[in-house]
Amino acid sequence: MNDLLIAEDDEDIAAVLALMLQKTAMPISWVADGVAALETIVASPPAVLLTDIGMPGMGGWELIWAVRGHEHLAEIPIVVLTGYPWNVHTGAVEHGACAVLLKPCPGRELTDIVESLAARGSHAHCPTSTICLDPSNFSV
Ligand SMILES: [Zn+2]
Numbered sequence: 001m002n003d004l005l006i007a008e009d010d011e012d013i014a015a016v017l018a019l020m021l022q023k024t025a026m027p028i029s030w031v032a033d034g035v036a037a038l039e040t041i042v043a044s045p046p047a048v049l050l051t052d053i054g055m056p057g058m059g060g061w062e063l064i065w066a067v068r069g070h071e072h073l074a075e076i077p078i079v080v081l082t083g084y085p086w087n088v089h090t091g092a093v094e095h096g097a098c099a100v101l102l103k104p105c106p107g108r109e110l111t112d113i114v115e116s117l118a119a120r121g122s123h124a125h126c127p128t129s130t131i132c133l134d135p136s137n138f139s140v
Pocket of ligand 1: 098
């Protein structure tokens with residue numbers, strides 16, 4: 001139950017992320033699109049979901065909305081990792097993301113945020129809060 005699920009359609013990026021996140025000591029699973037991610041989450045809810053936005057089929061926002069709208073899955077901590085700066089807007093938290101990171105993201109920042117969210121655990125995600133993380137938990 002303390003595992004991290006990575007939804008990322010680029011296998012090379014997923015491999016780099018998995019390598020960076022080894023420091024968290026969390027078991028890591030990887031899926032290549034939103035549909036596979038949702039199936040995995042329903043079968044076995046991860047401690048933290050790290051998702052890309054642009055993926056074939058079901059993209060990251062659709063995945064996040066599906067998770068947030070699900071009665072048993074809505075409280076999973078979610079980190080968005082995207083290569084498109086236009087996805088980083090004040091509405092990201094409103095749309096269900098606990099944190100938004102831009103590619104390429106330094107490994108330290110990524111690890112700190114994933115660990116902070118794993119430590120916080122399931123929470124009633126508040127769409128109107130400016131940030132889900134307690135900034136004192138990490139040093140970025
Ligand atoms: Zn949240």
